[in-house]
Amino acid sequence: MCPVELPSEYDQGLATRKAVYKQYAQAIPGAFTIQKGDKAPCRLACPAGLNVQGYVQMVKEGKYKEALEIIMEDLPLPGVLGRICPHGCEEACRRCDKDEPVAIRDLKRLAADRFDPRHIEVRCSPPRAERVAIIGSGPAGLSAAYHLVKKGIRSTIFEALPQPGGMLRVGIPEHRLPRNILDREIELITNLGVEIKTNTSLCADLTVDDLFGKGYKAVYLATGSHKGIGLGIPGEKARGVQQGVEFLRELNLTGRAKVGTKVAVIGGGNVAIDVARSAVRLGAEEVTILYRRTRAEMPAWEEERVEAEAEGVKINYLSAPQEVLVEDGKVAALRCIRMELGEPDSSGRRRPIPVPGTEYEINADQVIPAIGQVPDLSALEDIEGLSFSRWGTVEADTITYATGRDGVFAGGDLHTGPWIAIGAVAAGREAAESILRYLDGRDMTEGRRAAPNEHPVYRPVPDKEPRKERGKMPTLSPRERQGNFNEVELGYDEITGREEAGRCLNCGYCCECYQCVAACGPHAITLETHRETTRKVELKVGSVILAPGFAVFDPSRYKTYDYLNRPNIITSLEFERILSASGPTMGHLVRPSDGKEPRNIAWLQCVGSRDVNRADHGYCSSVCCMYAIKEAIISKEHAKKELDCAIFFMDMRTHGKDFERYYDTAREKHGVRFIRSRVHSIDSLCDTGDLVLKYASEEGEVIEETFDMVVLSVGMETPKSTVELAQTLGLSLTEGKFCATHPFTPVSTSREGIYVCGVFQGPKDIPQCVTEASAAACAAAVDLSSARWTQTKSKEIPEEVDVSSQEPRIGVFVCNCGTNIGGIIEVPSLAQYASILPHVVYAEQNLFTCAQDTQDRMKQLIREHKLNRVVVAACTPRTHEPLFQETMQACGLNKFLFEMANIRNQDSWVHSGDPASATDKAKDLVRMAVARAALLKPLSAKRIPVNKRALVVGGGVAGMTSALSLGDQGFEVILVEKEPRLGGAALDLTHTIEGVRIPEYLLGLEARIAGHEKIQVLTESLIVGFSGFKGNFTTEVMVGPGMYERKIDHGVVIMATGASEYKPTEYRYGEDRRILTQIELGKRLEEKGAEDLNHVVMIQCVGSRNEAFPNCSRICCQSAIKNALHIKHLNPETEVSILYRDIRTYGELEYYYRQARREGVRFFRFHRDEPPQVSTRDGGLSVTFKDHVLQRNLRLKADLLVLSAGVRPSDTEESAAIFKLPRNPDGYFMEAHVKLRPVDMTNEGIYVCGTAHGPKLISEAVSQAMAASSRAAVFLSQSEISLSPVTAKVDGERCASCLICVRVCPYGVPHISKEGVSEIDEALCRGCGICAAECPAKAIELSWYEDAQVMSKVDALLEGVL
C-alpha cells in the first residue's frame, strides 16, 4: 500500500523498498518500521501546512480520492487552490537543486479534476448547539466555517456581496478560476451545514453586538482587503481611472466591465496582470503594464506574466506614472518617468528611484491602478475592543487570531493585509481551532506555538537521482483565448500528472498518507504508531558496550573512477547484493547498466584503504582481499557461461585461519586471475558500458584490458556519527578513527566500564567481530557478575496432565494470517474439513492465531474441550511453534503433543496464483498434521545440574586470561599447564609492536592468578583422560612432578593449548649461529642490542604458505617489522632488508609498515617458486634473490639472517585424541562454526581460544580468551540444563547389538551396554536420527519422529490413492 518507493539500503540501492519496510527478510526484530524524516519542506512552506508529499504520492498512485482526503484535512477548496495558489511549496521543493520543482499545485488540481471533492466524505464531529457568525465568505471565512463544522460547530457566513467567495470570486478573473469550480467547492462546504447569507454586510443594522445578541457565541471577522490604494498622483480622479480590484469585481460579478482602447495598468502584482489580461479579453487594443522595478522584482507569478505577454500585454519595467493627463475630465494619456534601482528598502527589494529627465507619455484612455489594497474598515471601526494597525488592518493574535474583543476573532486579508488565499485558509482553520477552545473555555494558545526546526532531517537527494523534466501544463493557445474568459490552463492529463508526481523525492520518507493504517488488519499500525517519535530514555547501566560498526568507503570521492556516473562500476557491497539469492537480481549475475551477464569482472583492491593521498585511509581494511576472492569464486559459480575474474591487488592479505588455502583454491582450481598492480585509470567505452582498465604489469609493461564490470573493493571507515559518539563518551580514538584500546585489554576503551567490539575497535572480519563481541560481553560480565540473575524473571509452568491413557482429542486451529492465508485459501471450509478428521473434537479459524487474544482463547478451548493434542495450521514452526507450545504448557499439556501445518509458507504464499490447488493442498497438510498429532506422545526433557567449575587447558596468555575472566565472574577454575611455569610461548617475547613490554605483563597475570581465590593452578601436569558430557565432565590429570593422578569434575573446558614458533629446516637454519628466527632475534636485541649490526636480512614466510603448510602464519609480517623498527631505533645505521611475498600488516598494523619504509627498512619481494638462496661460503653470510622490479638477481650481505618462522600448534594432536576434538589439516582446533561460533567447539561445553585455534597476536588471543570465557560463563551460569527429549531411544529387546548405531553416529554416542544392547545417552544424543534410519533390527526410534509418526503423514496424505 505504501506509495513511497525508496532505495533499499540492504540492496545497496540496487532495488527499492517502501517507507514502511523490514530491513531484510531475516532482520531481527522481524517487525516492520516506518521511516520518517521531518515534515517535508513543501509542507513547511505551505502556510496551511498541507501534507503535500502525501497527496502527491497519492496522485502518483492514481488515488485521487485519497489525495483529496489528505488535502481536505486542511483545505476545503482543492480545485480552487489547485489553480490559483502561488505555491510557495514549489520554491521549497528540494528538486530545485536537481532540476525543477514538482508541479505541486497542478497535481492538487489534477486530484480535484479527477474526483469531485463534493463526494469526499468529510468526517465531522456531532453537531453542537453553539453557532458562530462569520463575516465574509472569502477563503478565510469559508475555511473557518469548514473547520468549525468539522469540529461540530455550525456557522453562518454573512457576505456583503451578492455571491459568496470573496476575493476568489471577485478578485480573480474566470480564465484563471472558472466559476463552477468555486461554486462546487463552496457547495461542499454548505453541504456540511454551513449557512451563507449573501448581500448581508456588517453595518449599523447588523453589528457584532447584534450578532452576539442573536445568540451567536463567537464572531469571526474575515472581510478581506477589497479597497484599492490610490496612486496619489494628479489626475487620479478623472473618468477612466478605475481601481484594479473594482474593475475586476465589476467584471466578475456582472461578466462585463468597461474597458478602454488603450489601457494602462499600474502595478506589478497578480492583480495588475489579471486586470491586464482581462482587459485584453474585453477587447482593449493596447494594454500596457507599468512597473517601477525590473522583471526580477516583479511579485506577479512568472507564468502569469509570460501568459500576459503572450496575449499581447506590454510591460514597461522601471516606469512609474507621474500624472494622469486628463482631457474633458477623461483620461487622455499617462505621463510616466523612468526609474532606476537604488539601495534596498525595508522589504529587501531595491528601492526604485526616478531618473530625472526621463519623463515620457503613453497614450491611454483607461488607467487602472493595481498597486495594492487595504481592508475596508468602515463597518468595523466601531466595534468595541477592536484595534487597528497603522496599515489599516485589524489587530489579532498571530496564533489564536483573537482580537481585543472577547469572542471576536479576525483573519485573512483583513488581518494581514492583502495576501494569498492559502494564507487565509490557514488563518480560518486556526481561528476555528481557537473558537472551539474559546467555546470550551480552554486555553487557546496551549501547544500551538511550534518551535521551528533548525536542522530538519530529510531524505538526502540521491547522488544518482536522474534529471527529469517537469510536466508541461497544457494551455489554450493565445488565439483561442481571444475574446473569452475560458480557462487557459487545461490541467494535466493522468499520465503526465502521475509521472509528474513521481518526480517527488519523498523528502520526509513516509508521506503520511496513512494508507498503511487502513491496510493493517490487526491495527498494529495506527495514527498513534505514526506519531511515535524518537524518545529519550534514561537507562541505568553498569557497563556499556559499543558495537556501532562501520561505514563502507564512498568511492565517489575518487575522480578517476567516476563511480557515480558509471553504472558498471560498483562497490563490493553492491556486488554482494547482486550475488545474493535474495538480492535485487535473485542471485542472477548481471550488470546494472543493461542486465547483461558479464563475461569478465575486475576487482580493484584497496579502494579507500592503504593510501593517504586522496582523502582516504592509511590503514588496511583487513577484509577486502578475502571478500574479493570469495566474490570472484561465487561469481564463477553463478555465471552461466565462462566468466573471467581478475583481482588487481598490492599485497594479497589472506592472513585469516585457512584463508590462504582458499586463495590457493581460487587461483589454482577456479582460475581466478590475481594481478599485482594498482590500476591507474578506468575509461568507459561509450554505448556499451564496458570499461577499459589501464595498468602496469609486474614487469612494468602497460596493459589495457576491457571488462564488463568493475568491482571496487571498498574499505571500512568509522562513520562521522560514531566519531561524534566517541566524543560524547569521551573516548580516545586512533589515527584511523577507531576506538583506541591497549594491546592487553583489547576491548576496553579509554574510559572505564565502556567496552568496544567489532570494526569500531579496528578493521576486522566477521569471526573476529563475533569473538570480540563475546569478549566485550565478558568484560562487562566481570564488572557486573554480582548482579547476575538479579533482574530476570522466570516463568511458572503448571504441572503436566497425564494424557497417556486418553484417546487423542485433537483441537485444530486454522489461521487466516490476516489475508496471508485467508486471502488465498478458503479457510472456513478448511476449518470445517478439519473438524471431521479422525480424533478431531474441535476446529476453528482465527484471524491471527498467534495473537494474544487467540492464545487466551486457545487456553480456554483446550480446557473446555479437554483437548490433549493441538494442531495449528498457520505459518512456520520455526517462528511460532514455541509460542503455541507455551500456551499448551500453560494448560498442563506436554508441549510435544503439538503439530503445525505450514499452510502459509508452504502453501498460500507459494501457490497464490492457484487458490483452488492451494486449498486442496492445505487440506492435505492439515490431514497429515492431524494424523501425526494423534500418534504423538508426551516427552519430557531431562534436567541435569551443571557443575560450575571450568577446566582451562594451557597456561599461556590465552589460558591465563580465560581463567582470570571466569574466576573474576565467580566461577571456580582449574588451570592446567604442562610446563613448570605459566606464560606459554609469550615467555619468549619481549614487547609488542606497539612497544608494550610483555615480560612484565606476564608477571602481572601470574601474580593475579596466584592470588586468585577461585583459580587453582596445576603446573607440570598432563591430561590423560576425559569423559562425560556438557555440564558434567571428568578429566584425569597426572600432576607433576610426583605424577600423582587427579580426577577433576567440571562443567566446561577451555582449550588454550597454544602454539609455538616453527623450527625451520630451510635456509641453512641451525648450520650457522648468525641465522636466527624472529623470536631469537627479539631476545638477541634485548640482550646485545644492535650496535654491532651493519646488515640484517629477514626472510618471510618460512614454514608458511608452502606445500607442507599452506596457510599464512598471520603474525610474522608484523614480527619482522617490529624487530626491524627495533633495530632501526637501536642503531639507525643498520641496513635492514625484508624479503617477503606479501606484506600482511592488516588493520592499523599498516602504519608500522609505512613507518618502517619511512625509516629506511628495505622491502624486496620474492616469488614462492624462487626462494632466496643463503650462502655461508668463506665465512660470509649472504642472501641472493631475484628482484621483481629490477628483474635480476640481487645479493645482500648479512650480519644476521632472520627467518620469519611460522607458527605451529602445540600438542593439539594428543589433546584432540583425548577430548575427541576436530582439527584442521594444519593441526589447529576447529571451531563449531567459523563465523557464528568462533570459540565454541562442536562438542558442547568445550571452547577454544588463543593460538590453539590459529596463529594470532597477543591482543587477539586475549580477546578470544575472554570470548571463550564469556561463552563458558553463559553455560556455567545456568544451574541446570534441560536436554532436548528429541533423542534416539533403543528398544533393548529388539537390539541385535550389531554396532551399526555405534558406527554411524556422527558424535560417537551409542555404545553397547553391559547388558549387551545399544545404549544411547540422551545427554549426548543430538537427535539427528541417523542411527534410527540405519538400524537393521529397527530397534531405534527417534522421539517425536518415530517411524509410525512420520509414516502416518504419508499414509494420511496418500489415503485413498490406491
Added chain:
Amino acid sequence: MNEEKTPSKLEKILRAGHLAVTSECGPPRGSEAGHITKKAEMIRNHVDAVNITDNQTSVTRLCSLAACIHLKMMGLEPVLQMVTRDRNRIAIQSDILGAASFDIFNILCLSGDHQSFGDNPKGQNVFDLDSMQLIQTVRHMRDEGKFLGGDSIERPPRMFVGAAANPFADPFEIRVPRLAKKIAAGVEFIQTQCIYNVEKFELWLKLARERGLTEKIFILAGVTPFKSVGMAKYMKNRVPGMDVPDELVKRMSGVAKEKQPEEGLQICVETIQRLKEQKGVRGFHIMAIEWEEKVPEIVERSGLYPRPNVN
C-alpha cells in the same frame, strides 16, 4: 647321499655327481599323443629326464600320467608331475601306483596353481593334501610300503621324489625354512622356479648351504629362455612368484625384435654358466615353454653336452 633308493636314471646321474639336465613338456589339449612324442624326440639326447606337467595353470590337458607312459614307451625318462589340487588322497595313491606300474621312477610333488587361473574357474578344488604331505605320502608308500591307511602295498612304488622351490616368492625369509621343511618331509631333489634374478637365487642358495640343506638334496636350477621382450615383461608382471630384474627387460628391449630370441637364449646360457659354478647347484631344469626345439642348443652352448651315460 650316495645311496641309491630307486632305479631312476635321474637319481643315478645326480648321485654320480654329474650336473643333471631336465626339461619339461606340456601335454596337449587333446588326445593326440604325437604332440608330446614329437617334443620329446627333439630333446631326447640332450636331457636326462623330462617333466610332464599336470594340468599346468589349471588348464585341462591330457593327463600327466598318460603322457609319462608315452615317454616311457619311447625310452625316455619321465618325471611325473602331480598336483594336489585335483585329487584327493585316494586318487593320488592310486595314480602313483599306476605310474609305478609303468616303472615311472620320478615324481615331482606340487600343490598346483589355483583353479581360478584356468579354464574351469568355477570348479571345486581338492587340496586334500598339500605338496609337503604329497612328498610324505610318496615316501611313505615307497619306504614303508604302505598306503596312508596303513595297509601294505604289494610292489610299492619306487620313485625318486622331487618338489619345486621358488626362491623368489614372498615372504623371502621362509624360502629356506620351507626348503628345510620339504626336506624334512622327505624330498630328494628340487627343481626351482625360473631364475632370472641370479643374485637373489645365490643368496637363497647361500642360506640353504649354511643350513647344510644343499648336502641333503639335489637342487636343479630352473631356467627359461625369453623368446621376446614381451615374454620378459609378461613374466615380470603377470606370473605370480616370478622375479625378473629390470635390467633383463631392458637388455631384451635393447635389441631388435628379430634378435630378441637369440638374446633370450644368450641370457639363459649365461645364467646356466654362472650357476654351474655355484656350490649346491646339482643340475638344471630347462623349461623352454613352447620352445622345446631350442633346448638342445641351450644344453650345448652351456657346455652340458653330451649327457653322461649312467646305465
Added chain:
Amino acid sequence: MIVAKQKPIEEIIETLKGYNKILILGCNECVTVCEAGGKKEVAVLASALRMYFMNQGQEVKIEEATLERQCDHEYLEEIRKTVDQYDAVLSLACGVGVQFLAEKYMHTPILPGVDTCFMGVTEERGVWSERCQGCGQCILAWTAGICPVSRCAKRLLNGPCGGSSKGKCEINKEVPCAWQIIIDRLNELGRMEDYERLIPIKDWSTERAGGPRKVVREDVRS
C-alpha cells in the same frame, strides 16, 4: 557370525511365483548384524515385493515377521499358529534357519531370501570377510592364530605356495596371503620355529567330508 547377502530381488520374485500369501521371516541374529535379513531388510523386501506384485496386477499378500533366531525350536514355534495361513515362507535367515524352518513346517514351502556365505567378521560397516570354515579340528595353535584352511585359497597347511607375492594371494591382488600373515605373526611372536613343524596330513572327516556333522554334549543334554 554367519555372513549372508541378500539375493537379487529378481531371483526372489522368481521363487515366489504362484504363491499368493507369503510371510517374510527375518532373524534377529547374524543376518541382522550383517544387514541381510533383520527386521529392516524384511520390511524393505516386503515393501518392494508388495509394490512389485501390485504393479503386476497380482493380489499377493505379503506379511512380515522377524524372529529372535531361526536356529532354535523355541523361536520357530512362535509362528506355528500362523504359518498355515501362508502359501510360502521366505526366510531371510541363513541356510541354517531356512532348513530348520523347513524341517519344522512340513506343509509350507520355505524359501531362502539370502545367500549364506561364510562365517566371518565385520571388517568395517559394509565389509565382511571370512575367517572360519568349521573344519572341526582347529590348527590355529600352530599357525599363529591365522587359519590357512579358511584363508588360503588352496588350504595349504605347510606354508605358502609359490604364488604368494608381496603379501598377496595369487588369485587376487586384493586378497592377503594367509601364510604371509601367519609368517608375520610368527615373526612378531618370535615363534618362527613353529613354521618348520610339519603339519601332518589333515583329518578332513571332521569337515564336510565326514558328512553332516553333529555335536553332542551329553553333560548338558537333557
Added chain:
Amino acid sequence: MRLQYPSGIRIICLPCTGKVDLLHLLHCFEKGADGVYVVGCLEGACQFNTGNLRARKRVALAQEILEKIGLGGDRVQMYNLSSSEAPRFVQIAEEMTQKILKLGPNPIKLARRKMAA
C-alpha cells in the same frame, strides 16, 4: 521470497535427511506416491556431519529397488541446497514435477485401477 512453485508437492519435515529411512521412501511409493525427493543440506554442510551423505546412498538404493520392481528408479531423487537458495528450491520443485509428469503416475495406481475394473 514467496516464489511460486508447482502445487503438487507436500513437504514432510525431518530433523536431518540422515533420518530418512529407505523404508520411508519405499513406503511412499507403496502408498501410491508418484515421486519422492529428499532435500538435504549441501554436501559438506550437513548439520549432523554426514546425514545427507547417508541419505544419498539410501536414495540410490531406493532407485535401484524401484527400477528392479518396475516402478522406475527416477521417481526418487536426492537434492542438496542451502536454506538461502529459494530460487534453487523452486527450480528443483519444477524439475522434479517435470520429471514425474514425464514418467507418468505411479504404475501401481494404474495396475490397481485395472484390477478393480
